[in-house]
Amino acid sequence: MTDKSNEIPEELLLQEKRLLRGTHSVEPAGGLAHKLMVSKQRGTPLRIKLGLDPTSPDIHLGFAVVLRKLRQFQDLGHQVVLIIGDYTALIGDPSGRSATRPMLSQEEVAANASTYVDQLSRVLDRSRTEVRFNGEWLGKLDFASVVGLLSRMTVAQVLQRHDFKERFEQNHPISLHELMYPLSQAYDSVIIHSDIEMGGLDQTFNILAGRELQKEMGQEPQIGLFMPLLVGLDGVKKMSKSLGNYVGIAESPIDMFSKLMSITDEMMRDYFVLCTDIDLDEMEALLKDCASGVTNPRDVKRRLAQEVVTIYHSKEAAIEADAECIRVHSSRELPTEIPSAVVPAEVIEEGKVWICKLLVSTGMASGTGEARRLIQQGGVKLDGEKVADATQLISVSQLEGAVLKVGAKRFVKLSVS
RNA sequence: GGGGAGAUACCCGAGUGGCCAAAGGGGACUGACUGUAAAUCAGUUGCGACAGCUUCAGAGGUUCGAAUCCUCUUCUCCCCA
Secondary structure, eight states, X not given: OOTXXXXXXXXXXXXXXXXXXXXXXXXXXTHHHHHHHHHHHHTOOOEXXXXXXXXXXXXXHXXXXXXXXXXXXXXXXXXXXXXXXXXXXXXXXXXXXXXXXXXXXXXXHHHHHHHHHHHHTTTSOGGGEEEEETHHHHTTOOHHHHHHHHTTSOHHHHHHSXXXXXXXXXXXXXXXXXXXXXXXXXXXXXXXXXXXXXXXXXXXXXXXXXXXXXXXXXXXXXXXXXXXXXXXXXXXXXXXXXXXXXXXXXXXXXXXXXXXXXXXXXXXXXXXXXXXXXXXXXXXXXXXXXXXXXXXHHHHHHHHHHHHHHHHSOHHHHHHHHHHHIIIIISOOOOSSOXXXXXXXXXXXXXXXXXXXXXHHTTSOSSHXXXXXXXXXXXXXXXXXXXXXXXXXXXXXXXXTOEEEETTTEXXXXXXX
């Protein structure tokens, strides 16, 4: 791939440019154009690998960053190979973690995997997607082969990886089996003859390990295409299932929309670039107006949220969600759909219910202590009336059909059993 | 195999006989304000209709009194071999 770079046709360079939107880096640099050209010359689509870790079934926007990139490749005729890490899930990927991951049972893995594939089709083109379970080959390795594989990597190499290094230096436990993770992922690349492996930046080590192993085993090495990690809703850590700071791609338009509206102003750019298809020049203009005070950042966020909801649902759903969120959050009115809750009979005494018990029994507070606190802080309203007294008893006749509101955004419609 | 260190509330982490329901931070929640749901500021954050009750890995023990001292158990880390 050394001296041919100037021969790359214009068309492929354009493709490359589009494919590089939002990417963090390509390893080795320039490798993408080379792969595209090889594919064109041979007339075979590229095999683009993505490993999935079926630990938890929700696919979130952070992960979708990578998926959407895969879709771009598919639209150019390339083949996506998804590796469901059913076998490696038994190990637990240590990437980006400071603690050992729990191992999963086979049943959990299987259940998660099927949910995964289901959700994936929201982004990917199924006809150009091959789904493989790495247990298919990893499960067949005997001990001698495993040891043989292990001999291709040294402890020093593995300890280079920052998360291992960190844990090692801080005296946090590292189990031996975790050290095998990069190698087993690398072996996946060998088996499926991967041309490109996609991943978040946290996958750098694993993906490069794949390159090394392929080279050692006489294959043309894959290139690594790295996407930046999307910052989670907390604005600090990467978006992840286990941290709970995520937006799932299967979530309802309303949930998606309102979560996106709660990101900090600084996060908007990344979200636009990585989670939407918005024209980048247009985005710059929006952000500029926002910074200069011409536009309320809230409205730029609305645009962002609309773009995202449109991708996973529809334009109509986005507009609806927008209106709904404005109604609830900006105007602080009642949402159109209010979940209902039944007031259980055991909290009713002589036709009356203590307000704190009511809050607890309808799931609005975790204990009467919290309920009391919420009332004292003025966060509880019953049918629009602020509840001022935490000792208040409410007669049942007042409750049927009444709306109980806690904080700015939690509502239930009451009914008496 | 031997020696040492450690396990504290959602998380991190102080506390080494009573003043400890346990500092501080993070997170979460509520309120005020705003340009919004962001930012900022304030309050709350074991349970409890507030009298009390149950917590500091688990089980026993010492003591008027234990997160703190002793014994055993479980788990983790370090060092030596």
